[in-house]
Amino acid sequence: MTKEHKTYDETKLISGGRDPESNFGIVNPPVYHASTVLSPTLSDWRNRDPMKDIVYGRMGTPTQKSLENATALLEGGDKAFATSSGLGAITVALMSFTKAGDHVLMTDSAYNPARSFCLNVLAKYGVETTFFDPTIGKNISSLMKENTKVVYAESPGSLSFEMQDIPAISEIAHEHDAVLMHDNTWGTPLFFKSFDMGVDVSIHAATKYIVGHSDAMLGILVTTDKHYEKVYRGFRSSGQHAAPDDCYLALRGLRTLGVRLKQHQENALVVARWLENREEISQVLYPALESHPGHELWKRDFLGSTGLFSIILNKHYDDTSLGAMLDEMDLFAMGASWGGYESLILPGSPIRSATKWDPEGTLLRLHIGLEHVENLISDLDAGLARLKAASKP
Ligand SMILES: Cc1ncc(COP(=O)(O)O)c(C=O)c1O
Structure with a gap:
């Protein structure tokens, strides 16, 4: 694609994460099944960069990277991480940005297991959660505390479908140095451009529309270069792994x-x-x-x-x-x-x-x-x- 032409989403859906030339001309990226990844020399072993290279099955195969790159490209983020499920993506996101003594603001309309994770897991580790009215908009400023590190949105909300003013919430979150996470499963990377709207970490249950055929469980986190390292540390420490066959199915789903x-x-x-x-x-x-x-x-x-x-x-x-x-x-x-x-x-x-x-x-x-x-x-x-x-x- 020449640089002078705007690349439309329909085109990104088709070309994102594909490189037939490096795969014998085969249209789709192959499914790599892997745990061990061999290093040819000691120097290669010593110099592996797990943030860039393929180093171990759990940290991502080329199949997984294809899916991550295609999703980030479509949504307008810089980097993505595939997880074992949508809930896995939610928990990695929340754990990556919180520590004991921190405060999370979560929309009252969040997918219920996200609420439960805050109340049953984060609370045990000293992270407090306050739920807010999904229609709060700019007034979220009244709930921000000194220790608020995360604002968690989901628009429209699970089951009840309230819309949230994401740009307004983003502005307030950023004024207080908090990150804005957004469960974008309903909007998908196609219909809601999270990073134009001020989101820092976009969460997808790829299990839904990205896979699109009710036959695989998968989550995807998309973020910016600014927040990449924190998400990477959380992802890597959590033991999350996206199965290669499921990544392949999600990539195939993405095309349509x-x-x-x-x-x-x-x-x-x-x-x-x-x-x-x-x-x-x-x-x-x-x-x-x-x-x-x-x-x-x-x-x-x-x-x-x-x-x-x-x-x-x-x-x-x-x-x-x-x-x-x-x-x-x-x-x-x-x-x-x-x-x-x-x-x-x-x-x-x-x-x-x-x-x-x-x-x-x-x-x-x-x-x-x-x-x-x-x-x-x-x-x-x-x-x-x-x-x-x-x-x-
Ligand atoms: C809005 C939303 N987010 C996240 C999830 C979790 O996704 P998964 O079932 O892949 O863990 C769901 C599942 O129903 C959902 O509806």
Whole structure:
């Protein structure tokens, strides 16, 4: 690619992390399985640089580096680290920047295991966590303490989908010399450019859209040169390892991320708009809808919306009624995770400590897959009819 041309994301998705010329012309990087990496001479052994060279399987194979380079390129970061899972990426990020006596500010809408890690693990090592209202914006300044080292955001929030003003939070965090971490799993490196928005460490559960086929567990941390060394030390000390086959699957997933996300977005918007008009539903929590309270922030900061959102039903339904709807769904299946090609549906209950979560009805989280949207709508239509019939007094 000549320098005079802007390299578009679609092109980065295809060329990032690939070097066919050094692999016999083979299009995809090979899968390297490795623990031991041999040094030809003593001098080579003595001079290995684990931050640059391939030195040991746990610290990364060429397959892993390809994935890391491609992801960093796409998101606009300098360096990336692949971990065994998305939660692994979260824990490495938090451990890399905290020590006993430090304080973490975490959004109240964070993915629940991230909260649990702070409360059950970091707390044991003398790190205190305060949860904040996801819509706090600049007012986060009132919560910053002398010892606040990390501000942890997730926009939109898990299950409840509040949008956060990431640039405003970044400005305040940086004024106080704290780093801003952001779980960008929903936005992906394609639809949310973390480093243009002031994020220092971007966290991805690559298990979701990057892998995209529900068949591998993987996390990726992306950061800047400024913070690279700290993340590297945390990553290296944690024993994290990304399996070579899973890195390969994530690289393969990345190549089609653009076309998949366009379709997830298109389908999700049609389904979300259709759901908005149903009497059984009181709210559709999808930031791309004009009715979403965070819509303006989404429009300002994101380049697209993906396929995950929640709905609030018009009342609280018991499991008999919910079962009547969910057990018989044809295309929407029940199961943890999201970001694969298939549609999913699950009831959920956000855990809160700093803000109130008291919706008028049951929350269902939907992942809108790549099936034909008309089929998805008829599946939901039939499901809502069963729900209504089962809950008749
Ligand atoms: C927003 C978010 N972050 C992180 C994770 C954790 O990813 P993993 O399941 O790969 O550990 C998840 C998983 O559901 C998630 O939804």
